[in-house]
Structure formats: C-alpha cells, structure tokens
Amino acid sequence: MRSHLLSSLAILAAPAISAAESATYDYIVVGSGPGGGPLASNLARAGYSTLLIEAGGDESDNPTYSELGNFLEAANDEATRWDFWVKHSDDAQQDLKFHHNTWDTGDGTFYIGNDPPAGAKHLGIQYPRAAVLGGCAMHNAGVCSLPEDDQWNLVVNLTGDTSWEAPKMRKYLTQIEANEYLPAGNAAHGYKGWLKTSVGDLGWAKAPNTAAVKILDKFAQSIGVSSASSDRSTLFSPDILGDEPNKDQTSSLFNMVSHADSKGRRSTPGDFVKSTLADPAKFPLTLKLRTLVTKILFSNSTTESKPRAIGVEVMAGASLYKADPKHIPGTKGPVSQYFAKEVIISGGAFNSPQILKLSGIGPRAELEKLGIKVVKDLPGVGENLGDNYEASILAISKEPLNAGLTTSIFRTVNAATKNRNIFTWCGPFSFEGFWPGFPTNYGPNQWECAMVHIGPKSQAGSVKLVTADPQDTPDINFRFFQKQGAADLAELVAATNLLRQTWLAAANTTTAPFTELHPCPGELGKPTAGSCSDAAQAEYFKLQAYSHHATSSCSIGADADPLAVLDSKFRVRGVAGLRVVDASAFPVVPGAFPVVPTMILSQKATEDILAEAGKKPVKLRV
Structure with missing residues (x-):
C-alpha cells in the first residue's frame, strides 16, 4: 500500500527574534495543549505575567480543526502534524x-x-x-470521559496528599465545564467554564426493528441493561460524566460526550487562550507561536541548596522539529532566552521528558553518554510510559446499517477488579490505528466496534534521547503487554467475543451475513478454521493493538520511589522553580481518554501554584 509523502515546501519562518532579546515573567509555560494552555490562561487571569510558548501555529479558524467532524482530516494534516515513529516492543x-x-x-x-x-x-x-495552539485537543475525536475514582485516589496513596481524593477532584470538572446537554443545576457539572460539552443525535435508535436496533438490544442485554420503552434511545440516558454511586462498577450504555458545542465546533484550550488574550481586562498573557524550546536554563548560584530553573532557551521558526513532515533538513532559527520565577513544562508524554533530559534532568548514564551536563540525576524521567491498548472488531455487512454510535463502558467477566475495563463505540466506520492517510474506508457497509482498554497493566514504555540535538525526535518504545500481558489480552478477547455475539442479532435481517475482516476472518459465526480461538485472537491483538493516549513518562510518585519524577504539587524532584503539568504526570493511564483528565489536572495545578504563591484560586471569566 502506497501513500504520498506530504510535500516539503519551504516554510517562511516566524518573525525573527533577536538573539539578544530577553524578557522576564512570573511564569513560563511550555506547550499550549490540555495541560499548558488552561494553566497559562489561569495564571494570567490571576494577575501573573505569563509567557506561553507553542511550537506550532494557530489553526483555530481552520474548519479542518474547528469542526469536530473533520477530526480524521485534522490528524492527517501536515499543517500541524508531528510524526513520531514508535516501537511497540523490544522485538x-x-x-x-x-x-x-x-x-x-x-x-x-x-x-x-x-x-x-x-x-x-x-x-x-x-x-x-x-503541534498547534490547543495541542492534541485540536486533532482528536473529542471524546470526553473521566478516570475511575481509584486512579485519583492512587495519588493520595502514593504521596499522602489528600487534595487528590476523588470527590475533591470532581470540583475541577465543574470549574472548567460549560455543559450544553443537561439542564442547569446538575451539581456534577459546570455551566460557566471554558470547556463546552455536548452529545450526539440518537434519532437512529428510535426506529423500531432495524438491524442496528436489534444489535443494540442484544448488546444492552449482554451488559445487563434493559429498557421498557420502545424508544431505544432511552438506553443511552445515563450520563458518561455523571457522579452516580458505584459508577465505576456499573456497565452501561451512554450517549458519547464531546468537547464541542452543540453545533459541532470544537472547544479547546486554544479557545481559552485566545479569549484570555482578547479579554478587555488585558490579562498579562504573552503567546509565542512557532517557537521551539531547546532547554531549560538553571541558575549558577552556589548559595541555593538545589538547582533552580530560571528560564528557557528557544529557537524561533516554523517546522524546526524533525517530527514535522514539513521540516527542511538543516533549518534552524534564531536563539533567544526568556526568564521567569518558575518554569512549567507541558509538552506532553514525549516532549516533556525530552526537554527535561536535554536540560540535564534525567538518568545520569543516558545524559553523560550524550555529553549532557547532569543537573539532577532523576532516573524516572522518560520511564513508566503507558497507554491504553486500542483494538477493534471489523466486518462488512450485506447492506448498510443506518445507525449512529453505540457507546458503552462495561466490565468483562475476567476483569482484574470490579471496575469496568472496556470503553467501546460501535457503528458504520473503520478505524484500525494510525498510518499516513489513515483510515481505510471499506465503503458504506463497514461496521466496527472499536475498543479502548481501561487500566492497562504494563506501563513499561520509555522515551529516550537519541542525540543531544533538540530538533531530533526521541526513541519511543511502549513495550506493549510486557507486564501481565496475558491478562490484558484476555480482557480484550473477552470483550471482542461479547461484541461479536451482539452482531448475530442481525442474522435474520437483510444486512446479513456479515463478513468479519478481523480478528476472526470469515463469515460472522463461521470463521476461517483456526482463526477464532481465544489464543488466536490474543495473538492478533498482541501484534495489531495500537494506541494514542500516551501518559506517565514524568510521573507523580512516592518520596521513596526512585522513579518518581514529580511530587503531588507537580514539582520536579531535586530542583526548584520547575514543574511538569500534562498527561506525563499521571502515575497510571487515567481512564479511557486522557484529554479531559489532563484539563482537570491543569485546573488542580492552577490551584496548587496559586496557593503556593499566596493567591486564591482564579475565578474563570470567558
């Protein structure tokens, strides 16, 4: 299969910044995604001069990004795409x-x-x-979900910091949310924040006796859900962001919630940044786009007990990082330095550990091998990389199934805990991972259930420097299924078997027979010999699982843990004036989709930083 390389056109650099230019701020935030964008806006709204640095540009008025329905085009678009070429194992x-x-x-x-x-x-x-204002919230599918309470409480168990208790973390969602799908007054939600949330149309589920509704009915029965109403859309009435008792143990159907308004326009951290910049109050926020941070600067003072971050060094220009398909080899930009009382890194699970290591914070042996002066030997930087396993069951029906998405979070019978372990959405689409030009369109008869595995047990991945050049990409290896892999694979297989059985409910309709493409090729229910044992499916998923939710490479951890990078207030251990606030901070992968949990994390970091600075939490104004 061939796909055209995206053309490497000459890119006009951003306006040149003089090498002599320097400025001092209260805070410098590196990265404008779900962690950094809201944090920088909040700090500025609290009255602190804040510099927000983003390597990409601004595409918020580009319909490819602003319209959520175009997310496949957005993720493929060379205007913002950074290509990391990763490994799934050591083999x-x-x-x-x-x-x-x-x-x-x-x-x-x-x-x-x-x-x-x-x-x-x-x-x-x-x-x-x-690489764009708003980060990966600008090219994702916009799915909103929350971690299990246990995953918030894990930080309490590791650090003793009770501010992470799940009920207390809930307030941050209500602070950032502008809910558009429930009547005002629901205590579990917010209505005045910057993040708009909405749900999709369930009209297809109102039609009686269609093949899609038959499958829906069977699926609902399979996870213990029933409805007395002939209107099957009522099956989706539970709130996926709700706060009901035992929510993490209750299998249910849901109407998928997106971080978009009711008209389908994305709601992103970039919107919050721009509204902060445009506010008549003239909050002291400075945004620098197309600016690549090359390292963190540290004080040379000999009177402090530990190294102190005092700023960053940057290179100005577009497409300077080699992950950018538009990068022209040899291209560099003018270098500048910016200074602050505190530096906050929000570059994501790949770039945050890379920036720390380039700056001398990381495993001593790795840094010394590349000639990087060690500021702090911190072995956990770039370790503990985790991700949700993603997989799918895909088939082609005889006729189209005219339906929307069936979304569910459920527990397989072999789950490791009593909590739900599979997030799935089924419908007339195909999604099999990422490659240039993805996905394959199998036509109007395609039908898939895509799955995200919640609570992956391995977290054995790493982000390691290849060179000391800040324009180079790191070596990224997720080491899928390395720890307790058999258990995770068995859970994926159990979920697939359940979903496959629900499709058989359409056997007596004109849409049948279904031809399954994977993991059990052949007519649905009559697979090719030897292809559909549990062992064969597990082997398929071991080789073909994919992911897009990298986390935990600069994780919060216990004081006694040598691999802990951050304390519970996001402070980098062993240095002063430096924090990491993004998905890399989570000790484990937070639920099924980390984008909203990372926004919640950003709001908590705001409160922690302002409390340390002696200010009350900022009230959001949008």
Missing part, C-alpha cells in the same frame, strides 16, 4: 508484523504494510501528535 521482528508499518520508499511515497519495496527505509509505527 523488532514482532513489530514488523504490525499491519500498518510505514516505510519511506525514497520516491516521494510511503509504503504501508509488511512487504516493502526494495530499498525502502523503515520508519516504524506512526504516532501523530499535534
């Missing part, structure tokens, strides 16, 4: 069996697959990130 031959390996053919195209042409250069498994 190179195993990784080569991933069906969507990407190769550079050398003739202006990509080859996608397992039988590349002679001379093609292996790139790896694509993991796209978004």
